Amino acid sequence: MSRDGDRVVSRSITLNQLGEFGLLQRLFRRIPSPSRTVLIGPGDDAAVLRASADRDWIVTTDMLVEAVDFNRAYSSFRQIGYKALAVNLSDIAAMGGRPVAFLVGLAAPGRTPVRTVDEIYRGMLTLARRYGVALIGGDVSAARQGIMISVMVLGLVEPGTAVTRSGAKFGDRIYVTGTLGDSRAGLEILKQKRRLKPSAMESTLIRRHFFPTPRVEFGRLLSRRGWATAMIDLSDGLASDLRHLCEASRVGARLEWNRFPVSAALAAYARRLNRSATDYALRGGEDFELLFTVNRARVAAVEAAAKRMALAVTPIGTIVSKGLGITLIGKESREIPLTVRGYEHFKHS
Incomplete structure (x- = not known):
């Protein structure tokens, strides 16, 4: 056994056991605090x-x-x-x-x-x-x-305008850009149909997997106007990345299942497989959309600006106190704890 900070760590522990995020936390403890x-x-x-x-x-x-x-x-x-x-x-x-x-x-x-x-x-x-x-x-x-x-x-x-993961506050609305889950579905199709010609619907999902659109212009707008209280890009999936944002901000979140934005292509694909498009939206990684929080007083301005830019932004939930955790309001308005997690290196290898 060896002592790492305040934790006792077995010398035989592997990266598979520690996981990507456990490894990062272990490394971060050894890095000096920010400076001038x-x-x-x-x-x-x-x-x-x-x-x-x-x-x-x-x-x-x-x-x-x-x-x-x-x-x-x-x-x-x-x-x-x-x-x-x-x-x-x-x-x-x-x-x-x-x-x-x-x-x-x-x-x-x-x-x-x-x-x-x-x-x-x-x-x-x-x-x-x-x-x-x-x-x-x-x-x-x-x-x-x-x-x-x-x-x-x-x-x-500009100095002091960078948006971090740690600024979300109680009552903020949670937003995402674009649609969710397309990339995961596109990857599934690629693995299943390596040598078969995909349909038009499948091609749409495949393109979303290979050619994500970085939302640079909109991110800049949120930063310059001071509209986003916290922000993260969706690389590991909504469930996982929202958890990162909530942990950094020391808050909880209540998601609204019926508000998740899914594309027509994903909805059709999920129906064909008799699966839930919502599950793709929650678990699917590599959409590279923006997940951000907004004070309620700024909601109208954010939505109007997105409309002028022809960019879809969707409110999917609300920031709540940390003690309430992260929950999902599902069918029949039942509120359940969100236990779904996204992709994590080493644990999925």
């Missing part, structure tokens, strides 16, 4: 660093690992490259920042065709041009097996 330069450290979608009197840096990084985060059996390398950058842009959006530059680390076996690397970068650069983000460097390395892509994005935000 580091304004927001680990625990949010991105870190915030003091740049100058009129701007702060936002820094985030994510990696995609072959056979864990993508499978070349049903993914093109251009799709993989696009998504590698998109997931990082979504983190910047969740902090209310404007992405400006990115770096890429790539590891691949020596036998990898050069055109594979070309396609990965083509996918990233297609998205980068759309958001005005410059590729400024990175690194490459040999790998014994599989491809790994690590992307770091740098963004800017």
